[in-house]
Amino acid sequence: MMGFRVLLLKEMREQLRTNRLIAVAAIFLLFGILGPLTDRYMKELVDAIGTESGGFSIQVPPPSLEGDLVQIIKNLSQFGIICALLLGMGSVAWEKERGTAGMILTKPASRAAFLAAKLVAISLTLGIATALGTGVAYIYTLILYPTVFPPAGYAAMAILLWWMLVAFTSITLLASTVTRSAIAAAGIGLVTLLVMGIVGALPTIGPYMPSSLSDPARAIAMGQDPGSLAGPLVFNIALVPALFCITWLVFRRQEL
Amino acid sequence: MNPATIALVVIPLVIIELGLMLYALYDLFQEDRRVVGDSKIMWALIIAFVNVIGPLVYFFVGRDDSRGTETVGVGAAPTESIARILATWPGLAADTDAAISTAGLTKRYGGIVALDHLDLSVPSGSVFGFLGPNGAGKTTTLRLLTGLAAATDGTGTVAGVRIGGTGGELARNIGYLDQDPRFYGWMRGRELLTMVAQLHGLRGAALRQRVGEVLEIVGLTEAASRRIGGYSGGMRQRLGIGQALINQPRVLFLDEPVSSLDPEGRRDILEIISRLRGAATVFMSTHILNDVERVCDRVAILNFGHLVVEGPIDELLDRYAQPVYELEPEPRQEGAIDRLAGAMRGQAWARDVKTTPDTVRVFVDDPRVAGPAILPLVVASGVGLVRYERARPSLEDVFLRLVAESGPPIAPPVTVPVWGLDARGRR
Numbered sequence: 001m002m003g004f005r006v007l008l009l010k011e012m013r014e015q016l017r018t019n020r021l022i023a024v025a026a027i028f029l030l031f032g033i034l035g036p037l038t039d040r041y042m043k044e045l046v047d048a049i050g051t052e053s054g055g056f057s058i059q060v061p062p063p064s065l066e067g068d069l070v071q072i073i074k075n076l077s078q079f080g081i082i083c084a085l086l087l088g089m090g091s092v093a094w095e096k097e098r099g100t101a102g103m104i105l106t107k108p109a110s111r112a113a114f115l116a117a118k119l120v121a122i123s124l125t126l127g128i129a130t131a132l133g134t135g136v137a138y139i140y141t142l143i144l145y146p147t148v149f150p151p152a153g154y155a156a157m158a159i160l161l162w163w164m165l166v167a168f169t170s171i172t173l174l175a176s177t178v179t180r181s182a183i184a185a186a187g188i189g190l191v192t193l194l195v196m197g198i199v200g201a202l203p204t205i206g207p208y209m210p211s212s213l214s215d216p217a218r219a220i221a222m223g224q225d226p227g228s229l230a231g232p233l234v235f236n237i238a239l240v241p242a243l244f245c246i247t248w249l250v251f252r253r254q255e256l
Numbered sequence: 257m258n259p260a261t262i263a264l265v266v267i268p269l270v271i272i273e274l275g276l277m278l279y280a281l282y283d284l285f286q287e288d289r290r291v292v293g294d295s296k297i298m299w300a301l302i303i304a305f306v307n308v309i310g311p312l313v314y315f316f317v318g319r320d321d322s323r324g325t326e327t328v329g330v331g332a333a334p335t336e337s338i339a340r341i342l343a344t345w346p347g348l349a350a351d352t353d354a355a356i357s358t359a360g361l362t363k364r365y366g367g368i369v370a371l372d373h374l375d376l377s378v379p380s381g382s383v384f385g386f387l388g389p390n391g392a393g394k395t396t397t398l399r400l401l402t403g404l405a406a407a408t409d410g411t412g413t414v415a416g417v418r419i420g421g422t423g424g425e426l427a428r429n430i431g432y433l434d435q436d437p438r439f440y441g442w443m444r445g446r447e448l449l450t451m452v453a454q455l456h457g458l459r460g461a462a463l464r465q466r467v468g469e470v471l472e473i474v475g476l477t478e479a480a481s482r483r484i485g486g487y488s489g490g491m492r493q494r495l496g497i498g499q500a501l502i503n504q505p506r507v508l509f510l511d512e513p514v515s516s517l518d519p520e521g522r523r524d525i526l527e528i529i530s531r532l533r534g535a536a537t538v539f540m541s542t543h544i545l546n547d548v549e550r551v552c553d554r555v556a557i558l559n560f561g562h563l564v565v566e567g568p569i570d571e572l573l574d575r576y577a578q579p580v581y582e583l584e585p586e587p588r589q590e591g592a593i594d595r596l597a598g599a600m601r602g603q604a605w606a607r608d609v610k611t612t613p614d615t616v617r618v619f620v621d622d623p624r625v626a627g628p629a630i631l632p633l634v635v636a637s638g639v640g641l642v643r644y645e646r647a648r649p650s651l652e653d654v655f656l657r658l659v660a661e662s663g664p665p666i667a668p669p670v671t672v673p674v675w676g677l678d679a680r681g682r683r
Binding site for chain 1: 261264268269272273275276279280283308309311312313315316317319399402403404405406422423424427428430432434436437438439440442443447451452454455456457499
C-alpha cells in the first residue's frame with residue numbers, strides 16, 4: 001500500500017495534536033474506575049439512602065466479582081462505541097468535504113493506504129484507551145475485592161472488547177466513505193448499531209454480531225466456558241477486513 | 257465508607273473529570289482556535305455542564321482545525337532567492353513531446369456534459385492558461401488530468417503517463433493546487449511539506465534540503481513552525497504552491513491559483529509561476545485575464561465544455577482581436593455619450609460599441625474606414641474628449657468575443673488590476 005507508513009504517522013500525530021487520544025484515554029480511565037466502584041459501593045449507597053421510599057423497593061444485588069466485570073464491560077463497551085463513532089464519523093467525510101483528501105491522493109499514495117492508515121490509527125487509539133481502561137479497572141478490582149480475575153482471561157476479554165470497537169470503527173469508516181457528511185456518517189453508524197442490537201437478540205445469528213462478543217468475553221475473564229465461541233470469533237475477525245474491502249471498493253470509484 | 261475509601265473513590269474521578277474539562281476549556285480559549293458554530297461561549301457551556309461527554313464532543317466535533325484565526329502574514333521571498341533556487345533545479349528535457357495531450361476527453365455527470373471531446377496539446381515547458389467562464393469545465397478537466405476523476409470517454413497523457421492509471425506514476429510527475437486549498441489546521445507548514453516530500457519518497461538530508469528550498473521559494477521560511485490553522489489566505493495559497501512543487505514536478509496544475517488573493521498576494525504567486533517557466537510545464541486555470549496576459553505563453557478557451565480556441569496569446573490576438581478605438585469623454589456628459597454611442601452603432605464599419613462611465617470602446621472591421629469617420633461623429637454629438645486613441649486589443653476582448661460567439665451570453669470575466677502593474681497586467 002503506497003504511502004501507508006507516512007499516512008499512518010500523520011494520522012497518529014493527528015490523534016495526538018487534536019487531543020482525541022487524550023480525550024478517549026481519559027474517558028476510558030474514568031469509566032474503568034467507575035465500573036468496580038459502582039458495583040462495590042452501589043448497595044452501600046442505596047442502603048444508606050433507604051431501600052424503601054414512596055412505595056418503591058430498590059433491590060441492589062450484593063457486590064461480586066461477576067457483577068464488577070459486568071459493570072466494567074458495560075461501561076467500556078458503551079462509551080467505547082460512542083468513541084468509535086465519534087472517531088470514525090468524520091475521518092473520511094471531512095477530508096473529502098475540505099479537499100484534503102484530494103490534496104493527498106494527487107501524491108503517490110494509494111486510496112487503500114489512505115483508508116488503512118485511518119482504520120489502524122483509530123484502532124490504535126481505541127487499543128491504548130482500552131488497555132488503560134481495563135488496566136485501571138483491574139487495579140481497582142484488586143483493591144476492592146478479595147479475589148481477582150485470572151490475568152490471561154482478563155487480557156483476552158480486553159482484546160475481545162477492543163476488537164468489538166474496531167468492528168464498529170470499520171462500520172463508521174464505511175459510512176464516512178459512503179457519504180460526504182460526518183453527521184450522516186454518524187447517523188448511519190447509529191442505525192447500524194441499533195440494527196445490530198436487534199439482530200443480536202435473535203437466537204441463531206445473534207452471537208455473530210460484534211456487540212454479542214461481550215458475552216464470551218465475560219465468560220473468558222471469569223474463567224468459565226465461553227460456549228461455542230469459535231464461530232462468532234472467526235466471523236468478527238473476518239468482519240473487519242471484509243468491511244475494509246467494501247470501504248475501499250466504494251472509495252476507489254469515488255470522485256474527489 | 258471510611259475516609260481512605262472516599263479518597264480512593266473521589267480523588268481519581270475528580271482529577272480525571274475536572275482535568276479533562278479544564279484541558280478542554282484551555283484548548284477552547286487558545287487565541288487561534290476556531291470552533292464549529294463560531295461560538296466559544298456555547299462550547300464552554302457544553303464542556304462545563306454536559307458531564308464527561310461535553311469535552312469529548314468538543315474534541316471530536318467542536319474544534320475546527322480546517323480554519324484558523326488569521327494571524328499576521330509574512331512577506332514573500334525576494335525574487336533573487338526564487339531565481340537562485342530554481343536555477344539549481346533540473347530543467348525540463350528539451351523533448352518535443354507535449355507535456356499534456358488529450359484526445360476526445362469527455363466527462364458526463366448523468367445527462368450533463370461537463371467536458372465534451374477535448375483535444376488538447378500543451379507544449380513542454382510552457383506556462384499555459386486554461387480560460388473559461390465559471391462552469392465551462394476547467395476544474396473538471398484538471399480533475400481528470402490529475403486523476404481525481406475518471407473520464408467517461410477519451411484518453412490523455414500527462415508527462416508521458418496515461419491518465420486514469422494506477423501505481424502512482426502520474427502522481428510522481430505532477431504537482432496540483434486546488435482552487436481553495438485547505439490543509440490540516442493542526443499541522444505546521446514545515447510538517448505538511450515534509451509529509452508530502454516523504455510521500456514522494458524523499459528522505460534524510462535530501463528531504464530537509466528540498467523542504468527548506470520550497471519554503472524559501474514560497475516565502476514561508478519564517479512561518480514554517482506556525483500552525484497552518486493560523487495562516488492567512490495568501491499564506492495558505494503559497495503553502496499550496498509549495499506542496500505542489502516539492503517533487504520538482506514536470507507538470508504543475510494550478511486551479512484558479514490567485515482568484516481569492518489580494519493584489520499583493522496575487523503579485524507574489526504570479527512571480528513564482530512566471531519563474532517556473534522552463535523548470536516545469538504550468539497548466540493554470542483561471543478567469544482573471546490580466547494574469548494570463550502577464551505570465552502565460554499560450555492559452556486555451558473553454559466554454560460549455562467545448563474547446564473554443566487554443567494557441568499562443570499573440571497569435572490569438574492577431575487572429576481574433578478586432579481593431580478598437582478608445583474614447584475617454586469629459587465627465588458628466590451621459591446624454592451626449594448615449595447619442596454618440598447610438599450614432600456609431602448605426603455605422604456600417606462599427607461592429608460593436610461598448611460604453612462604461614469612463615470610456616467608449618468602438619470595435620471596427622476596417623480601421624482605414626472607421627478611423628477618419630469617428631471624430632466627425634464625436635463633434636456632431638457634442639461630446640468633449642479627454643483622450644482618443646487606437647487601442648491595442650486585449651485578451652479580454654478576444655475572450656469575450658469568442659465566448660459570446662460560442663455559446664449563450666455570459667457575465668464578463670473578472671479583470672482586477674494588480675498593484676504595481678498597468679491596466680493590461682504588465683509592469
